[in-house]
Amino acid sequence: MVLQTTHNDIMTVQEFDEWAELPENFEKLFEYIGGEVFEVPSNPFASAIGYNIGFSFKLYLVESGLQAHVTGEAGGYWVFGERYAPDVALLLKSKQAELAKQGYNPIAPDLAVEVDFPSSAESQKKLRFKLANYMAAGTLLWIVDPEAKEVEVYAPGKAGKLFRIGDTLDGGDVLPGFSLKVDSIFQ
Numbered sequence: 001m002v003l004q005t006t007h008n009d010i011m012t013v014q015e016f017d018e019w020a021e022l023p024e025n026f027e028k029l030f031e032y033i034g035g036e037v038f039e040v041p042s043n044p045f046a047s048a049i050g051y052n053i054g055f056s057f058k059l060y061l062v063e064s065g066l067q068a069h070v071t072g073e074a075g076g077y078w079v080f081g082e083r084y085a086p087d088v089a090l091l092l093k094s095k096q097a098e099l100a101k102q103g104y105n106p107i108a109p110d111l112a113v114e115v116d117f118p119s120s121a122e123s124q125k126k127l128r129f130k131l132a133n134y135m136a137a138g139t140l141l142w143i144v145d146p147e148a149k150e151v152e153v154y155a156p157g158k159a160g161k162l163f164r165i166g167d168t169l170d171g172g173d174v175l176p177g178f179s180l181k182v183d184s185i186f187q
Helices: 013-020 044-064 121-137
Strands: 030-033 036-039 068-071 077-079 082-084 088-092 111-115 140-145 150-154 161-164 168-171 175-181
Touching: 013 030, 013 082, 030 121, 044 068, 044 088, 044 111, 044 140, 044 175, 077 121, 082 121, 111 121, 121 140, 121 150
Parallel strands: 111 140
Antiparallel strands: 030 036, 030 082, 068 088, 077 082, 088 111, 140 150, 150 161, 168 175
16 A cells, blocks of 8 residues: 655655654554555465565574574565565675664665565556566565465576476575475465
């Protein structure tokens, strides 16, 4: 849902940063996409799917010794001049030792997961816009469609790939050696 936050003016990203930190907005999560402000919807079903993926990332990090931050749906990031709140994000500690303690993290994640549920024409439009910015920021992106039980994977400079039940995802250059069966995401 697009929010009206100013009088007929498009909010700048600086205005958004200030507005998002107001006390009345403290308990809410927003995204700044293409000059518009959207409240991030939340539901237990999409959250559980994100948690399954984040748990798999964390388990891999412990087993591999790779140092990275994994955040959930409440973690926001600056992505190519915008503000996004992916359902799961991974940022290598070699890029940023500590995450921001308030506001949106100033460095884009290395890998972002967007769970599109419930899917709508508006959510698809936002995702396509975000996809372009994630690619420009150098972020590996997974778009999870729980209804179709599919995951679209986009890596900067490469063609997108579609993974279905029976397929296995990998971590690309971000998480070498990582694998995750698509089936396990939807269990």
